[in-house]
Amino acid sequence: KNQVEQSPQSLIILEGKNCTLQCNYTVSPFSNLRWYKQDTGRGPVSLTIMTFSENTKSNGRYTATLDADTKQSSLHITASQLSDSASYICVVSLTGGFKTIFGAGTRLFVKA
């Protein structure tokens, strides 16, 4: 069964600290994995996209990693800011069409 599991479900950190969000998937055949940030009441915004051959991708303070062998991905946020408070969604796409599997998301709260 194609699944995407994210952990933790929610996370509270202090401003300035780093954090890492996890995404494990059992999707096959794998095409790509994307991380999105969704602010409350807004649509998701793409942070990174990685294909099978890529194992790291950065976007400013966001760095995503991908281990296609263990089917794990992580999103590392450096020097967190209050504006990083949002839901972070891991999305995995299958090859051969538009089939995508959404993770349930990790809700991040950054406190001053």
Place this chain on the structure above:
Amino acid sequence: GAVVSQHPSWVICKSGTSVKIECRSLDFQATTMFWYRQFPKQSLMLMATSNEGSKATYEQGVEKDKFLINHASLTLSTLTVTSAHPEDSSFYICSATELYGYTFGSGTRLTVV
């Protein structure tokens, strides 16, 4: 980068009326668009895949007669919630595929009273 515009951003309607939500790809053509529904603190749930010039493909459990989808051009897809009821109140989001993946609209908060 690719931009998907969704309108309106929020709408309040009376029970029994219909509401139309528009999703436009502003700087690219989208032969395929997607409509999602999201309840509070839950992930996006795909409702249907909208194909330009043909009928939409609905996910299991989604009533096609209640959620009418029209994709008449390469840049516009619309979702009409017909005979809306309070249980239809939700956050509706569209997305379109482009070179680098999916681009999402900003979402529409529908409240049915």
